[in-house]
Structure formats: C-alpha cells, structure tokens
Amino acid sequence: MKKKELLHRLVQMLITLFGVSLLTFSLMYLSPGDPVEMLLEVADTIVSEETIAETRAQLGLDKPFHVQYFRWLAGVLQGDMGMSYSAKMPVADRLWQSLPGTMVLAASATVTMLLISVPCGILSAVYRNRPLDYLIRGISFLGVSMPSFWVGLILLYVLGLKLRLFPIAGGEVSFDRMVLPTLTLAIAMAAKYTRQVRTAVLEELGQEYITGARIRGFPMHKILWRHVLPNACLPLITLLGLQIGWLLGGVAVIEMVFSWPGLGKMAVHAIEMRDYPLVQGFVLWIAVLYMGINLLVDISYTYLDPRLKKGGC
Amino acid sequence: MGSLTKDKFLFWLYTCFVLLILGFAIFAPWLAPYDPYDAVMRQSLQAPSDEHLFGTDKLGRDCLSRIIYGARTSLMMTLSLVAVITIVGTFIGVLAGYMGGKVDTVLMRIVDMMLAFPGIVLAIAIAGMLGGNIVNAILALAAVSWTKYARLGRSLTLKLRQRDFIAAAVTSGSRPLHILWRHILPNILPTIVVTAAMDIGTMIMELAGLSFLGFGAQPPTPEWGLMLNEGRQHIQTAPWLMLYPGAAILIVVTIFNLWGDSLRDIMDPQRAN
Numbered sequence: 252m253k254k255k256e257l258l259h260r261l262v263q264m265l266i267t268l269f270g271v272s273l274l275t276f277s278l279m280y281l282s283p284g285d286p287v288e289m290l291l292e293v294a295d296t297i298v299s300e301e302t303i304a305e306t307r308a309q310l311g312l313d314k315p316f317h318v319q320y321f322r323w324l325a326g327v328l329q330g331d332m333g334m335s336y337s338a339k340m341p342v343a344d345r346l347w348q349s350l351p352g353t354m355v356l357a358a359s360a361t362v363t364m365l366l367i368s369v370p371c372g373i374l375s376a377v378y379r380n381r382p383l384d385y386l387i388r389g390i391s392f393l394g395v396s397m398p399s400f401w402v403g404l405i406l407l408y409v410l411g412l413k414l415r416l417f418p419i420a421g422g423e424v425s426f427d428r429m430v431l432p433t434l435t436l437a438i439a440m441a442a443k444y445t446r447q448v449r450t451a452v453l454e455e456l457g458q459e460y461i462t463g464a465r466i467r468g469f470p471m472h473k474i475l476w477r478h479v480l481p482n483a484c485l486p487l488i489t490l491l492g493l494q495i496g497w498l499l500g501g502v503a504v505i506e507m508v509f510s511w512p513g514l515g516k517m518a519v520h521a522i523e524m525r526d527y528p529l530v531q532g533f534v535l536w537i538a539v540l541y542m543g544i545n546l547l548v549d550i551s552y553t554y555l556d557p558r559l560k561k562g563g564c
Numbered sequence: 565m566g567s568l569t570k571d572k573f574l575f576w577l578y579t580c581f582v583l584l585i586l587g588f589a590i591f592a593p594w595l596a597p598y599d600p601y602d603a604v605m606r607q608s609l610q611a612p613s614d615e616h617l618f619g620t621d622k623l624g625r626d627c628l629s630r631i632i633y634g635a636r637t638s639l640m641m642t643l644s645l646v647a648v649i650t651i652v653g654t655f656i657g658v659l660a661g662y663m664g665g666k667v668d669t670v671l672m673r674i675v676d677m678m679l680a681f682p683g684i685v686l687a688i689a690i691a692g693m694l695g696g697n698i699v700n701a702i703l704a705l706a707a708v709s710w711t712k713y714a715r716l717g718r719s720l721t722l723k724l725r726q727r728d729f730i731a732a733a734v735t736s737g738s739r740p741l742h743i744l745w746r747h748i749l750p751n752i753l754p755t756i757v758v759t760a761a762m763d764i765g766t767m768i769m770e771l772a773g774l775s776f777l778g779f780g781a782q783p784p785t786p787e788w789g790l791m792l793n794e795g796r797q798h799i800q801t802a803p804w805l806m807l808y809p810g811a812a813i814l815i816v817v818t819i820f821n822l823w824g825d826s827l828r829d830i831m832d833p834q835r836a837n
Contacts, residue, residue, distance in 0.1 A: 267680045275689055282693040396818040398769045400776050401792060401810030408803055500684030504773055508796070519777055522692030530689060537685050545680075 260549070264542045268535065272327075275534045276320050279527045286525040287312065290336050310336070323531070332535075333528035337521065342532040345517065350536075352424050352513035353506070357498055359429060360436035364494070368441040372448020373475065376456060387445065394442025399501055403435040403508040424512065432509045436501060440494050447490045451483040485556060492548040496541050571829045578823040585816055589635040598626035600633040600786045609802045619804040621794060623784075627805065630786040631812050637698070637787040638816070641780075642768045645702045645709075650760045653710035657717025658748060662725065662740070672718070675711045683708035684770065691779040701780035705770055709763075716759060720752040758831050762824035765817040772813055788813050 287307050291298045307313045311322060326333055332342035375387040410431060411419035417430050455461065456479060464474050503515030510516065514533060521529040588595060597617075604624035612619040618627035660671040691704035724730060724747075733743050774780035775789030783790065788809040795805030 263676075264680070267677045270674075270677045271681055271686070275686075275693075278690055278693045283695050392821070393814070393818065396765060396769075396814055396821055398772055398776075398789075398792075398810065398813050398817075400773060400789075401806070401813065404792065404796060404799065404806045404810065408799055408806070412800060496682040497684070499682045500688065503685070503688055504777060507777060518688070519692070522689065523778070530693070534685065534689055538681050541682050542680055 257550075260546060264546070267542065268538055271538050272324070272531065272535055273320065275531055276323065277316070279530070280316050280319070282525070286310070286336055286527055289525045323528075327535070332532045335521070335526055335529040335532075337524040337526040338529065342528045345529060346514070346532055346536055349512065349514045349517040352511060353502055353515065355424060356429060356432055356436070356506075356511060356513060357495070357502060359433045360440065360498065360502075361491075361495065363433055363437035364440040364444060367437060368444040368448055371441070372445045373452055373480075375445065375449045376452035377471070377475070379453065388449075391442045391445045394438060395446075397439075397442075399435060399439040400504050400508050402438055403432070403505055406431050406435055407508070428509075428511075432505050432511050435505050435508070436498060439501060440498060444490070444494060448483070448487060451486050452479055455479045455483045485552065488548055488551060488555070492545045495544050499537050499541055571826065575823075575826040575830050578819065578826050581819045582823050585635060585819060586639065588632055589639045592633045592636050596626075596629035596632045598629040600625060600630040601784055602626075609798060611802070612804050618808045619802065621791075621802075621805055622798065627791075627808055630791060631788070631808055633786040634788045634791065634809065634812065635816070637781060637785055638768055638772065638813075641698055641702055641771050641787075642764055645705055645767050645771065646760050646764055648702070648706045649710040649763075650713055650756060652706070653713025654717040654752075654756050656710070657714035657719075658721045658744060658752070660714070661718035661721030662744060662748065668718075671714065675714050678708060678711045679715075684773075687770070687774065688777065688779060691774050692777075696779040696782055698781050698785070701771060701774045704774070704779075705767065709767075712763075713756065713759070716756065717752065720755060721748055724748055724751055754831055758824070758828045761827045762821070764824060765821040768817050768820065769813065 287303055287310065291303065291306065304313075311319060314322070323333060330343070332346075334340070335342050335345050338345045371387050371391075375384045378384045407419055410416045417427055461474060461478065464478065465471075502513065503518055505511070506513045506515035507519055514536070518530065518533045520526075521533065602625060604620075607616075607620050607624040608622050610616055610620040610624070612627075616626050616628065618631065620626055621630070656671055660668040687704040687708045690707055691701045694700040694703065730743065730747060733747055738746075771780060772787070772789030772792075775787050776793045778793065781787035781790045783794070791809040792806055795802065795809065798805055
C-alpha cells in the first residue's frame with residue numbers, strides 16, 4: 252500500500268470515528284433513561300431534587316448537546332474518555348480491565364474456527380458433489396441457521412452440566428472456562444467460513460493451469476499446496492476481516508451466556524445502567540479495533556500479492 | 565432443462581414450508597392449546613407431558629403455546645424490519661445513483677461510514693440506549709442494515725442509466741420521477757426482492773439476539789429470544805425451556821434460508837452454482 256493511500260485511509264478512519272461517536276452521543280442525549288436517577292437509585296436512598304440537580308451539574312449533563320459533545324471530544328483527543336458512572340473509575344481503565352478477556356476469547360475462537368473451516372472447506376471443494384461435500388455443506392448450512400447463543404446454551408447444558416467436562420460459571424479468565432465460549436463462537440463463524448473457503452478453492456480449481464497441471468500428472472496434494480491454496484488465500488483474508496467484525500458483536504452475546512468477563516458483558520451492563528461515558532468509550536474502541544484489523548488486512552495484501560509490491564512505494 | 569425444473573420444484577416445496585410457518589403465525593389462537601399469557605403458578609416448571617407437550621415455564625405458562633405465538637412476534641418483527649430496510653435503502657440508493665453529483669457523494673459517504681463499522685455492535689448500543697422494546701429493536705437493526713440495499717440500489721441504477729431505453733425516455737421528455745418509477749424500479753426490483761428474501765433468516769436471528777440480551781421484546785411477550793433468556797436461568801432444572809424455542813428459531817431460519825436460496829436459483833439460473 253502506498254503512503255498516500257495509507258494516509259487517505261487513516262483520514263477516512265478518523266472521519267468514521269467522528270461520525271460514529273456523534274451518532275452514539277446523540278442517541279444517548281435523546282434516550283429516555285436518566286443516568287442520574289440510575290446512579291442515585293443504586294445508593295438505595297431517597298434523594299432530594301437538589302441532590303439530583305447537583306449530580307447532574309457535576310456530570311455536566313445540564314449543558315446543551317453541543318457543549319457536552321465537544322467537551323467529551325476534547326477530552327478524548329487528550330486521552331481522557333471521562334469517568335464511568337457505574338464503575339466509578341476512568342472509562343479508559345475500565346476498558347483496559349475488560350479488553351484482555353475479549354481479546355483472548357476472540358483470538359482463540361478465530362484460531363479454532365480456522366482449524367475447523369479450512370480443512371473442511373478444502374475437502375468439500377476437492378470432493379465436490381460427492382457424499383463428503385454434501386455432508387460438510389449440510390452441516391455448515393445448519394450452522395448458519397443456528398443462533399449462536401442457543402448453541403452456547405446447548406454446549407453449556409451437554410458438556411458443562413451433563414458430562415461435567417467444563418466449569419459452567421465464568422467470572423475469571425482461565426483455560427477450562429474458555430473452552431465452551433471459544434467453541435460456540437468458532438462454530439458460528441466456521442459455518443460461514445467453510446462455505447467461503449469452498450468457493451475460493453473451487454474457483455481456483457476451475458482455472459486452466461490447474462487442469463494443465465493435472466493432465467501432466469502432478470499429484471493432487473501438490474497442486475493444492477503449491478498452487479491452489481496460495482492463490483485462494485487472498486480473498487479468504489479479506490473475508491476473515493469481515494468475520495472478525497461479526498465476532499466483535501457476537502462476542503457480546505456469548506459473553507453474556509457464559510458470564511465471561513470481557514468488553515461485551517461490560518457493555519451490556521453499561522447500557523442497562525445508562526453509563527453513557529462507558530458505552531461511548533466501548534463503541535469507539537470497537538470501531539478502532541475493527542478498522543485497525545481491516546487496515547492490517549489490506550496492508551498484508553501488499554506483502555502477500557507480489558503484483559501489488561511491484562507497483563507500491 | 566432438467567435442473568431448471570428441479571429448481572422450480574424445490575422453490576415451490578420451500579414456499580409450502582414458508583406458508584406453513586405463516587399459517588402457524590396467523591392461526592396461532594386456534595392452534596395453541598393454551599393462552600400464552602395464562603400463568604398457573606401451581607403448574608410452574610413442569611416437564612413435557614401429555615398435557616403440556618413442551619412443558620411449562622416458571623410462571624406455569626404452556627411452552628408450546630408460547631412458541632406458536634412466538635412465530636407471530638418473530639415474523640411480524642422480521643417482516644417489518646426487512647420491509648423498512650428494503651424500501652428505505654433502495655429509495656436512497658436509487659436516488660443517489662440517478663441524481664449523481666453531490667447527493668450521491670454525501671449519501672455514499674454516509675453508507676461507507678456505516679459499513680466501516682460492525683453493525684451488530686451499533687445495533688446493540690442503539691437498541692439498548694433507546695430502551696428495550698420491539699419497535700426500538702427494529703429501528704436499531706434498520707439503522708445499521710439499510711446500507712446494503714442503498715449500495716445495491718445505487719449500483720443497479722448506475723448500470724441501467726447507461727442503457728438506451730433510459731436515454732430514450734429522457735430525450736422524449738419524461739419526468740425523472742416517471743423514469744424512476746416506470747423504467748428503473750421494475751428492472752431492479754427482482755434483484756432487490758431476492759436479496760431481501762435471503763436476508764429474512766439472518767434478521768430473525770439478529771432480532772432474537774437483541775431480545776435475548778433484553779433489548780428487544782419485553783416480558784410477558786412470547787418471543788423466542790426472550791424465552792431463551794428466561795429459560796437460561798433454569799437450565800439445570802428445566803432444560804426444555806431452552807431447547808424448544810431455540811429449535812423453533814433453527815427450523816424457521818433454515819426454512820427461510822432454503823427458500824431465499826431457491827428463489828435466487830429460479831430468478832437467476834446463471835448465478836446458481
């Protein structure tokens with residue numbers, strides 16, 4: 252990727268971040284819940300009108316919309332995302348606390364997903380329209396139609412409760428607690444990705460040079476490793492970037508099912524508590540994560556595709 | 565020719581299944597053995613039996629009846645969501661594609677911005693912030709899903725604009741609205757409808773997901789995602805509460821996905837593999 256393109260991308264990312272933050276901020280401004288009441292309700296005491304007004308002024312919620320937004324934006328630009336109402340600590344600290352849980356889970360789910368879907372996708376393509384292909388396609392079709400949180404509940408019931416293989420309650424980050432949420436996310440992603448691997452490999456197998464190689468008597472496994480997979484790789488990396496976008500959302504639901512201490516669970520609680528600064532910070536972080544990953548995907552193209560390297564820089 | 569008739573056969577077969585589901589939704593009051601809201605505390609958390617085929621929930625409500633009524637909630641939510649995003653998205657896309665210039669630039673910038681962000685995360689934030697209920701869940705998912713149709717509508721319109729019959733309509737003095745309505749829309753409609761049909765399954769799942777998080781349908785509404793959330797708390801003692809609503813989602817989503825795919829196959833036999 253050329254320097255100019257990179258700069259262009261970065262500017263576009265900043266514009267998107269600005270737009271997304273403005274959108275979430277206006278939603279919170281318009282939303283019916285009152286964070287001050289939520290905040291004081293937790294204390295479980297009867298509060299006077301004055302206390303409410305005082306807290307409101309303290310949090311800056313009595314100011315007009317644009318003042319609130321630009322005050323927040325100025326803070327973010329200086330690295331200060333404000334204070335979380337419910338956690339009573341800086342938003343950045345709260346996010347750092349939850350980030351490792353989500354990252355570990357997302358990474359292990361992605362690796363597991365690749366381990367399932369790449370071999371299955373290749374097999375399905377090589378044995379096209381034979382029983383194995385139908386079996387793999389049938390399973391992936393079912394997988395696409397299953398809600399991930401239901402898969403999670405079923406795994407929890409069968410592997411956790413009935414067979415007692417894994418602990419069912421989350422709460423902390425550890426290997427045996429991570430198996431079930433990892434599997435759940437991996438199954439949901441693998442269902443889609445297996446199809447995409449199959450399509451990509453099939454497309455490559457249909458090329459004339461493959462037919463040529465087969466006629467000349469090269470063994471299939473050699474053709475696959477040397478020619479098909481390297482070429483099928485590129486579109487698959489782009490699709491992987493998109494899958495990770497889904498993962499960042501899906502992780503929120505799955506973290507709730509397994510009480511996994513990550514960003515998603517934190518966000519759902521923050522939304523329930525009307526903890527505006529924390530929700531805002533969460534959305535911003537996810538946006539940065541997602542766009543960062545997709546930028547990396549595009550940069551990786553430069554290294555994986557020699558044609559681009561030649562034209563670059 | 566043989567494959568074409570097979571495609572048609574499959575399409576009609578799946579259409580029958582879809583109609584069957586619609587039938588369940590429409591005739592729920594006659595099909596459901598009990599009132600889905602009728603709480604009988606003495607019969608709470610009963611295992612499946614002859615009396616209650618799918619068992620009862622914490623409040624002693626009949627699970628089967630709630631699942632049948634749940635088809636109503638799910639389909640009503642999903643069909644309105646798909647209708648909204650299809651109409652709004654296509655309208656914006658066609659407008660951008662036909663007008664070109666500044667309108668196009670601004671609209672497509674907004675679409676690019678939305679596409680550069682994982683939609684479901686934003687949908688969760690929007691639905692939660694607006695307050696959990698059915699309408700807000702639909703609005704939230706609509707806000708992040710219309711972009712796909714805007715993109716599609718725009719690219720289809722751009723392709724059509726190059727065609728001679730549009731140029732003929734313009735030179736013969738037809739008004740832009742007339743051209744859009746009579747010449748552009750009928751030509752792009754098949755593709756849009758197929759895309760919408762293939763989206764139904766995904767939307768059923770995403771709406772159920774929001775309800776599962778508590779940001780969609782609220783109790784005591786019979787809704788599958790919400791029922792799974794309620795059943796989750798009794799996973800040890802009453803596993804049937806999480807088994808059947810999930811199976812209902814699986815079956816309905818599978819049927820709509822099959823139907824969507826088969827519709828695509830008969831509309832566009834070249835694209836099917």
